[in-house]
Amino acid sequence: MAKKIGVTMEVGNDGVAVITISNPPVNSLASPIISGLKEKFHAANQRSDVKAIVLTGNGGRFSGGFDINVFQQVHKTGDISLMPEVSIDLVCNLMEDSRKPLVAAVEGLALGGGLELAMACHARVAAPKAQLGLPELTLGVIPGFGGTQRLPRLVGLAKATDMILLSKSITSEEGQKLGLVDALVPSGGLLSTSRKWALDIADGHTAKALVHVFFAQRATSKVPNVTDAGLKPRPMKKVAVIGGGLMGSGIATALLLSNTRVVLKEVNPEYLQKGLKSVEANLKSLVSRGKLTQDKAGKALSLLKGVLDYAEFKDVDMVIEAVIENIQLKQKIFKEIEEICPPHCILASNTSTIDLNVIGEKTNSKDSIVGAHFFSPAHIMTLLEIVRTENTSAQVILDLMALGKAIKKVPVVVGNCIGFAVNRTFFPYTQGAHMLVNLGVDLFRVDSVITSFGMPLGPLQLGDLAGHGIGMAVKDIYAKAYGDRIFRSPLTELLLKSGRNGKINGRGYYIYEKGSKPKPDPSVLSVVEESRKLTNIMPGGKPISVTDKEIVEMILFPVVNEACRVLDEGVVIRASDLDVASVLGMSFPSYRGGIVFWADTVGPKYIYERLKRLSETYGGFFKPSRYLEERAMNGMLLSEPKASRSRM
Numbered sequence: 001m002a003k004k005i006g007v008t009m010e011v012g013n014d015g016v017a018v019i020t021i022s023n024p025p026v027n028s029l030a031s032p033i034i035s036g037l038k039e040k041f042h043a044a045n046q047r048s049d050v051k052a053i054v055l056t057g058n059g060g061r062f063s064g065g066f067d068i069n070v071f072q073q074v075h076k077t078g079d080i081s082l083m084p085e086v087s088i089d090l091v092c093n094l095m096e097d098s099r100k101p102l103v104a105a106v107e108g109l110a111l112g113g114g115l116e117l118a119m120a121c122h123a124r125v126a127a128p129k130a131q132l133g134l135p136e137l138t139l140g141v142i143p144g145f146g147g148t149q150r151l152p153r154l155v156g157l158a159k160a161t162d163m164i165l166l167s168k169s170i171t172s173e174e175g176q177k178l179g180l181v182d183a184l185v186p187s188g189g190l191l192s193t194s195r196k197w198a199l200d201i202a203d204g205h206t207a208k209a210l211v212h213v214f215f216a217q218r219a220t221s222k223v224p225n226v227t228d229a230g231l232k233p234r235p236m237k238k239v240a241v242i243g244g245g246l247m248g249s250g251i252a253t254a255l256l257l258s259n260t261r262v263v264l265k266e267v268n269p270e271y272l273q274k275g276l277k278s279v280e281a282n283l284k285s286l287v288s289r290g291k292l293t294q295d296k297a298g299k300a301l302s303l304l305k306g307v308l309d310y311a312e313f314k315d316v317d318m319v320i321e322a323v324i325e326n327i328q329l330k331q332k333i334f335k336e337i338e339e340i341c342p343p344h345c346i347l348a349s350n351t352s353t354i355d356l357n358v359i360g361e362k363t364n365s366k367d368s369i370v371g372a373h374f375f376s377p378a379h380i381m382t383l384l385e386i387v388r389t390e391n392t393s394a395q396v397i398l399d400l401m402a403l404g405k406a407i408k409k410v411p412v413v414v415g416n417c418i419g420f421a422v423n424r425t426f427f428p429y430t431q432g433a434h435m436l437v438n439l440g441v442d443l444f445r446v447d448s449v450i451t452s453f454g455m456p457l458g459p460l461q462l463g464d465l466a467g468h469g470i471g472m473a474v475k476d477i478y479a480k481a482y483g484d485r486i487f488r489s490p491l492t493e494l495l496l497k498s499g500r501n502g503k504i505n506g507r508g509y510y511i512y513e514k515g516s517k518p519k520p521d522p523s524v525l526s527v528v529e530e531s532r533k534l535t536n537i538m539p540g541g542k543p544i545s546v547t548d549k550e551i552v553e554m555i556l557f558p559v560v561n562e563a564c565r566v567l568d569e570g571v572v573i574r575a576s577d578l579d580v581a582s583v584l585g586m587s588f589p590s591y592r593g594g595i596v597f598w599a600d601t602v603g604p605k606y607i608y609e610r611l612k613r614l615s616e617t618y619g620g621f622f623k624p625s626r627y628l629e630e631r632a633m634n635g636m637l638l639s640e641p642k643a644s645r646s647r648m
C-alpha cells in the first residue's frame with residue numbers, strides 16, 4: 001500500500017488544532033511535509049475556532065529530521081534550489097512567532113530538523129525513552145532549522161555543544177532534567193496532556209497562577225478585626241525560645257537575624273550546648289552560602305543567651321515554646337511561664353499539631369496564647385502559621401504578625417484545629433502514598449510521579465526527611481481527630497522496627513550518605529511486602545495497575561478534599577490563604593497557583609466524581625466532603641467565598 005505522505009490538521013471541540021506529520025517510516029521532513037506544515041500552521045493561526053496548536057508525528061515517531069534524500073539530490077544535481085526554505089518562514093515566522101501557543105507532542109524520536117521543529121514550539125511534552133538529538137554533523141551539515149540557537153537556550157551551552165558537535169542524542173528523561181522537555185507522560189496520555197498544556201498556555205494559566213500567588217500572598221496581611229481595628233503592633237525586643245532542638249534553634253536563628261535579643265532555654269547543659277551550636281551552625285551555613293556576612297553573623301550571635309532556668313524571662317516580650325510534641329510537658333511549661341513572665345508577654349507554641357486550648361489548659365491568660373507554627377528549617381522556610389484560638393486577642397495576633405514580617409516570614413492567620421491549615425490539609429498526602437504502596441504500586445514510582453507533578457519531594461521521601469518517629473508520634477492524634485478518613489498503614493511502624501528512622505539515621509525508603517543524593521534502598525522492599533501482607537488490600541492479592549495521572553489523583557485529590565473541609569470550617573480567612581500556605585509551607589508548585597487554585601483549574605466536578613468512584617472502591621479515605629460535593633453539584637469554584645464568613 002502506497003505510504004501516506006502529508007500533514008493533517010484536526011481541530012477538537014477544545015479548540016486545539018492537532019497538526020500531524022505523516023511520512024513513514026520516520027516522518028522525515030520531505031518537501032511536501034515542509035509545505036504542508038507551512039499551510040497548516042498558517043491555517044491554524046487564521047481560524048477563529050483554534051485556541052492552541054499541538055504538533056505531533058504519526059506512527060509513534062515525531063520526526064527523524066530533514067529528508068536526507070534531498071541532500072543526495074542536491075549532491076547529484078548541484079541544484080541548491082531543491083532545498084526548501086525552512087528556517088525563517090516555517091520555524092520562526094509560523095511557529096515560534098505563532099499567535100497561538102504551539103506544543104510539540106514528542107514520541108519515539110525527534111532528530112535533526114525534527115527536534116528543531118519541536119524546539120521552535122513553545123513547550124515540549126514527551127513520552128518516555130524518546131530519542132532527542134541533532135546529528136546533522138554526521139551528514140556534513142549544521143542544524144540549520146535554528147537548533148544551534150535554541151538548544152543552548154534550553155539545555156545550556158555546554159550540553160548543547162556536546163550534543164551538536166558529537167551528534168550525541170539524549171532520552172526524553174534526560175531532556176526533562178535539562179529543560180528540553182517540559183513534561184514527561186506515558187504515550188497513552190501524550191496527546192491529551194499536550195492539548196492541556198497548549199490550552200493552559202493559551203489561557204495564561206501558568207502566568208495566571210503565579211500572578212494569583214503574588215496577590216494572594218499580599219492578601220494574607222489583611223485580617224478582619226485585627227489589622228483594621230486601629231491597633232498598633234507592640235515591639236518585641238526580647239524573645240525567649242524554649243527548646244533548642246531542630247525547630248527551636250531554627251526559630252532562634254530567624255529571630256537573631258532580625259536583631260531580636262533571644263534567650264534560649266534548655267533543660268540541661270548538654271542540650272543547651274547542642275542548641276547553641278545548632279544556632280551557630282545555621283548562621284555559619286548562611287555565611288558559607290553567601291546569604292549573610294561574617295560580621296552580621298557575629299552580631300546576631302551576640303544577641304543570643306543560653307539559660308537553664310527562667311531568671312531571664314522576667315522582661316521578655318514573647319515566649320515561643322518549641323519542645324517535643326508532649327501535651328503534659330507543654331501544659332507544665334505554659335503554667336510556669338505565665339507565672340514568671342510580665343503580663344503583656346505573648347505565650348506562643350510552635351506545636352505543629354496539638355490543640356492550643358489543650359496546651360493552655362492550666363493557664364489563666366488565654367488571650368495571650370497563640371500558635372507560632374514555623375516550618376522546618378525554621379530559619380529558611382518563609383511560612384509562619386499564626387494559630388489563634390477563640391480567646392487569642394487581636395493585639396497578640398497583630399504583634400505576632402508584625403514579628404513574623406520582621407523576621408522575613410509570611411504570616412498566615414489560621415484557626416485552631418488538629419494540624420491547623422497546612423498539616424491538616426496535607427495529612428492525606430502521605431496517607432494516599434501509603435495506600436498506593438499497600439495496593440502494590442512501586443514506592444519509588446509514586447515519589448517520582450509526584451515530583452514530576454511539581455512537588456519538591458515525593459510523599460515517601462518527605463517522610464524520610466521529617467523522620468518516621470515524628471510520623472508515629474502524630475499518627476494517633478490525627479486518627480483521633482479525623483478517624484473517618486484515615487488510612488491506617490503499618491508501614492511507618494515497620495520502618496522504625498527495621499531501624500529506618502529516615503534521613504536522621506541515614507536510612508528510610510532511601511539511603512542517605514553525606515555528599516550524595518538520596519538513593520532508593522531496594523532492601524526496604526521487604527518491609528513494604530510485610531506491610532502489604534498486613535493490610536492485605538491488593539485486589540485478589542495482586543498489585544493494582546495505575547497510570548501516573550491516577551497516582552497524582554489518588555494522592556492530591558484527598559488533599560484537595562481536606563482543603564475543602566478546612567475552607568468549610570473557616571480555618572482560613574480566604575481560600576487564597578490556603579494557596580499561599582500550601583506553596584510556602586509544603587512547596588506546592590507556585591506555577592500551579594496553590595492547592596485550591598489548582599483544584600479549580602482541574603475542576604471541582606471532576607475531582608468530586610473521581611473521589612466518589614475511588615471511595616466506592618477503596619473506602620472512606622476518598623469520601624468526598626460536603627463542601628466539595630456542594631460546589632461540584634452547583635458548578636461553583638472551590639475558591640468562591642462562603643456565604644457565611646470564616647470563624648475567625
Ligand SMILES: CCCCCCCCCCCCC/C=C/C(=O)SCCNC(=O)CCNC(=O)[C@H](O)C(C)(C)COP(=O)(O)OP(=O)(O)OC[C@H]1O[C@@H](n2cnc3c(N)ncnc32)[C@H](O)[C@@H]1OP(=O)(O)O
Nearest residue numbers: 026028064065066067068071111112113135141143144145
Ligand atoms: C548537502 C546539501 C547542502 C545544503 C546546504 C544547506 C545547509 C543547511 C542545512 C539545511 C537543513 C539542515 C537542518 C536539518 C537537517 C537534518 O535534519 S539532517 C537529518 C537528521 N536526522 C538524522 O540524521 C537521522 C538519520 N536517521 C537515523 O538515525 C535512523 O534512521 C533513525 C531515524 C534513528 C531510525 O533508525 P531505524 O529505526 O534503525 O531505521 P533505519 O533503517 O535507520 O531507517 C528507516 C528508513 O528511514 C530512512 N530514514 C531515516 N532517517 C531519514 C531521514 N532523516 N530522511 C530520510 N529518510 C530517512 C532510512 O533511510 C530507512 O529507509 P529505507 O532503507 O528505505 O527503509
